[in-house]
Amino acid sequence: MHHINHQSAAIAFEFRAYRRLFRRPIKTNHGIWKYREGIILKLSDHQGRTGFGEVAPLPWFGTETQSQAIAFCQQMPTRLSVGDNFSILPTLPACQFGFELAYRNLTRDIHCAELDIRHYSALLPAGEAALNAWSPLWAMGHRTFKWKIGVAPVAVELAWLSQLMERLPLGAQLRLDANGGLCEIVAHHWLDRCDRLGRRIEFIEQPLPPNCFDGLTKLARRYQTPIALDESVTALDQLKAHYYRGWRGIYVVKPAILGSADRLRQFCEDCPIDLVVSSVFETDIGRQALIDLAIALQASSSENPRRALGMGTQQWLPNDGLDDPDWEALWQRLR
């Protein structure tokens, strides 16, 4: 008789959804973002090992919605096999990332790498509030700051920029993020001003909408201030397409919504790109995956500048236990 040991192959699958209200709403060119919703995945095998993963969708960046991700989790069997090679459609990139992460965490020894705080950029509030908000973040050790632009008239924002640059200590670097919200004329105003600030602006992120490849390329050629693509390259296929079309500026990579982190890593080994690993306000589980990935990517392409991770997001999230590095405790919070 042919015996199959189902017991040894079985992995239990569970998931729990979360919703976190931001301490204050995040204003971007996409609108006002009030809370972060996502899903924690948990795999457990018969050896008592667990693997946690996180699904953190961002629909206005083209991912599945929270309810689509929940529907996907609901149709998954509650017991999986070790050899299960289930495929996840590219239309569910956040689920792709989350399940891959849960499987990886199931079989690896968890060690929580942490970088020095100066390797994390800190997100400033949009608008005038940035003028004072940088100071406690500087005191904590942050040296790279990110400021969302395109939320007020350009003349007003350029005046705030001048004040901010007067206040920021030398040694601070500022990233500007337009979220694709500028028109070409306004983008020229910004870049012209940035060039005159003598490299204190690390880069300007997505000045034009994602469908403006030629416009973005023209800006990149004309100005010294580097341009980073973000909304243009939210999925791995888009990132590859921009690389093959010749984009040699910076790529902002949000692994949690990009799809398979393994395939991203493979691509970066073959085609070293100048990239910034960036958060979409994950819990500690997703956050740790980003740090690990950034360390792995840096190791594989040492010729590129080491850019601060776009991760100084903790101060925007509530004290709800979901930033706990003890993931079992984090999971228990979601009961």
Ligand SMILES: [Mg+2]
């Ligand atoms: Mg961005």
